[in-house]
Every structure is written in structure tokens, then in C-alpha cells.
Amino acid sequence: MRYVLTLLAVALAVSGCASIFGKPNVVTVNQHGNTKVVYRADDKTRFRNLYAGKKIYPLTCEADCYAPRRELECESDNEDCHYIGKQTLPTLSAGFTVTWLGHASFHVETDEGARFLFDPVSDQFDWPVNWAFYLSEGFNRQPPNWPDDEKMSEIDAVMYSHIHYDHFNKSDIKDLGPAPQYLTPLNTAHHFPEEGLSIEEMAWYATTEIKNTRIHFVPAHHFSSRIWVPFIYDDNEKSLWGGWILENKGKTLFFAGDTGYSQHFKDIQAKYGNIDICLLPIASYFHEEYGEWYRYVHTTPEDTLMAAKELQCGVVIPWGFGKHSWKMGDISSHSALTRLLNMYEKIDTPPPLFILNEGDSVRF
Template sequence: MSQTVSPEISPSTPPRTRTWPAGFKDRLTCPLPDFREVLSVTWHGGLRPDIGDADQIPVMRAGLPPVGPRDTAATWVGHATYVLRIGGLTVLTDPVWSRKIPGVRQRLTPPGLAWSDLPPVDAVVISHNHYDHLDAPTIRRLPRHTPMFVPANLGRWFTRRGFTDVTELDWFESASIGEVSFDFVPSHHWSRRGLRDTCRSLWGGWVLTSPHQRVYFAGDTAYGDRFKQIGDRYPGIDLALMPVGAYEPRSFMHVTHVDPAEAVQACQDVGARRMATMHWGTFVLSGEPLMAPVREAREAWTAAGRASADLWDLAIGETRVLTG
């Protein structure tokens, strides 16, 4: 597998030409989800009748406020999509602006930022290839020269669509644009996009580091010891973007997604001072009440003795700023 690297990427980037293994099942820490999860997503995502509290999901479409050159701003667009302005760059995490993704009902809430209000995008980070994190219609809206940072063996998906600046990374590998480094880190998850590509590409999260702040984007993950590994390697994380939704029924979803209490524990494991919630309030993927993820995250945060100001339970479209 080859990768195309912009001249702006630092020399510390791994080699331009890579040969990846046929698959990454050896990286799994739990059995792959079985048919029960598939049936659960099908039921809750398309047939579940009890979504009457969707009007309680907070939406604040206020646009992007200005940000200083030493500051980092995080704007929650919905699900796992954030607009991060860090080190002078605008970075998208797992961008999904589509009204609907395969297999589930249309989104409950609109994107927190209109596509037309986006500034030029300097980079995109992708955690893995599931449809709620890698959305082809949204990716097609980006200029083909946009730098894409993606997991190992996922680069071809982008180059086939004409993208010319695609960097594939293995866990704990790093690339950079300007003064911002992009480090791909482990998660407890898996990958599949079609019937025959289970775990052929890698999955993980991202640590973005500027001269002034460090942000951890967890992507999609269950709970496990990899969070402490990340904290040991990347001390001083200022903000962790953590998934808190899609966790019921717990009997089998625990191998795929953290619940809110586990998200808080994971935030502590990585040593992050603040946690911003995500992966709830956008798509119906599981059985918990729609408002339970953020409510339980607040309860777990308080129970852990953390300062309430350090839990960023953002409304969709809301921005918070880390000052330099």
C-alpha cells in the first residue's frame, strides 16, 4: 500500500511506501460483535418508536467564533464530528454532514455548523471506517488536495476518490502540518465497511498537539488498558473528546462502546484535564434513552470529584475555547 504525503508533512512521517498486513484481527481485545449487535442497531436505528425526547437535545447553531493564535477551539457538529481550530489549523474529526447514513434513520438533529460556514479545511482525521465515522457524501464535498490522516490500510479508499494528500499511520506513529502533530493512537474497537473487509483496516484515535495545547480525539472505543498507554505516551492532555453514547444493551455493547462512566474513567486514564462529550444526540444506534448519555456523564463526572467546569457537555453547534 502506498501513501501520498504533502511536502508540508514533516520528515518524521513514516515511509512513503508501506506494506500492510492482510488484516488487523490480532489487534482486537474483545470478540467481534455478533448478530445481536447488528439486530440491535437495526431495531434501534430504524424501527425504535420511543424517540419522543429528541426535542430535548440541545442545539446551538451560532457559527464559529473567532479564536486567538495561541488558542484551541472545539465546536461540536454532531456525533463524532468536531471542528478543531488548533495551532492555526482547521481540522475536522470523522466528518459527517449527511442527513442519513446507511442502516439507521435520518439524524435527529441538524449539523451544528452549516457546511457553507466552514473555513478552509487544513486537515481531516478519521478514526475508522464505520459508516457513522467515515461518510462518503461528506468526504466528496472536500477539495481533493485536503490532507487526510487515516488508519493503516484505509488510504486506498481515499486515493480511489481522487484525494492526493493521504497519510496512513499505524498506532503511535506521527505526522505533522506546520507546528501541529497528528499522532494515531490505539482504541478498543474494530473495522468493517462491507461484507468481506472485517478488520482489514486499522482503527484508533488521534492526539493533536500544538505548541500550546494537546487534544485527544478518542474516535469509537470500548474501555480497556490502552487509555493508560496513551496517557503515558502523551502527558498533559488538555482536552479529551470522548464518546458517551450507543452503549445499551450493555450485555454485548460493552465490547464496542464505552458507557458514560467508562468514558469518564478513560478521561482520567489518559490524564486529560477536561472532557468534551460526543457520539450521542445525532444518530439512533442503541437502546439507552436519548438524553441518558449526557445525563449519566454528568453524574459520573461529579462522582469522580471532577470540577464541573471541566466537563464540556456541549450543545450541538456549541464552541468552547482553550486559551493559550
């Protein structure tokens, strides 16, 4: 068994590094002005969250969290569901068209025709983690319906929140090729395949601009790692993590990335004002083995609702659940959405919600 793990570790180490046989990427680092990062006190090569330490959560679901919802049509209990509830589109005039591709992947287009991808992962994890996941869990995700090649060829920028396998996929990078600009957290570029790509690494609060859209990299409360067998190499927290804000004509769209609940949501609102469109995670908050730590770095549905109130979101689109997820740290494919809908009725002045099924598009 140790021999198998060692081989897996070596494969992971190799897969975590850029190939020496491709065309070199062009990497710039955006860490100037009022940008910010925080390093661990015991190791200045590793990043840490802005608000480390024990968390106090404003609200926790304690009863009837997963009571069935009429808005969900499911094949079984909270499994393989389709949202069928009636919804009213908020009047925002924000100029963004949002398509949820599945899990954390989004396609966003501005009215001016700028096209962006967040965390594109079109199939399974990169090898060999796809193989290891299947052996341990007994299933792979259902591959989502992906935009056609013509639409993908028109992408202007690809943004990654962090390097975990369900958010950063090398086969998709190879398919996208060198045409788009790649925007990443600090110390992430060396994980990319060498394909002659243009990569901009960004610190928290760094800003760049593409096609009249200002793009801000902002904090999240999470962690990073790419290597799963640490007796060969430990890369925990050696690359940064965060979320992204698109700002166009005074309107804002926020993709939070994976994150736990913390003060950083209030910080983002204080710096950028009320957020018009919030793409917020609601899943992967429960894990028997890791206990409370899993919630520490992932929001429960009620944590997301509290964060949305602090961000003063014009509308919230939740993600992380669904038929095309890996159900990592969740009870079933749609348990997180069921919990969200149940908790939504229990809070005062909840933020507007708009639920997408995977593959759906909406213009705000």
C-alpha cells in the same frame, strides 16, 4: 428477501471501493520507527485490539442512571434536549478552539490558524446504508448545522478514526475535495473516492506535522467494517482504527474515536503526558441484540469518566449523543448525557467537564 440482500451487498461492495473513473489519489504509508499494530493470530491481514479478551470495568451504573437532570431542557424523557447548566471554563491556555458539529464530528482550530476536521459526516450515511437504516429504524438523523463553504475550504487536514458509516462519509470527502491533507488508519485509502486526494495512512503511534501542529495516531479499542452483508465479502478488521492527538506548543487535544474501555488509555497518558483537552465518546454502549459486546467496543458514560481520570484530562468534552445523532445503541437522544451527569456526582475527584450542544464552540 435474499435477492434484495444480495443487491444490497453488491451495492455496498461497490460503494466500499474507490471509483476507477476519477483522478488517482496519492497515498503514503506512515509505519516506521516506533509505530505499532497487532494482527489476528488466525489471519495476518486483519488487525486486532491491543488488549483483547474479557474486560473488568471499574464502575457500572446500577440505579437511577437516567434520573432527570435540571441542567437539561428536554421535549420529552431524555429526548431532544438542550444543555442549559451553568459552566465554568477551565483555565488551560491551550490555544485550541473546538466546535462540536454533531455525533463524532469536530472542527478544531489552533491560535495560529491551523484548521482540522475529525470524522466529518454532515448528513446521513452513504448510500445505500442510509436507505437501509431508514427502512429498519424508521427515521434519519436531523442534519446538523454545518460550517459554511468558505470555512470548509480553509481546512488543512481531515482525520478519520475508522471506516464505519457514521464516521467516514464519501459525500463529504467529495465536497471537501483535494485541498486538505487526509489522515487515516492503515489500509483505509482504498475506501476513498478517486478525487486526486493526498492521503497518509498511519499506524498506531505514527506522527506527522501540519502547520506547526504535531499529529499523532493512537490506539482505540474498537473494530472496523464497511460491508454489512458478509456472504458477499467480509472486510471486518481489514482496516485499522484509532484516535488522534493534536500537539501544539506543548498543549494536547485528544479525539478518542469510537472505543471501549481498556489499558490503552493509560498507555496514551504514559506516552504523551496529561492530556489538556479530551474529546471522548459516551454513547452507543447499549444494545439488546448484542449484549455485553456493545460495551466492549463503546464506552459507557462511567467508562469515559474512568478513562478521563487515567488520561488526566484538563477538560472533557463528551460526544456521541444529541439531536443530530442516529441514537444507535442508545435509549434516547440524550440518555447518555443524563447518565454521565448522574454518574459524575458519584465518583471521587471527577475530571472537569464542559458540555457542548451541537454547533457550540469554545476556546481553551
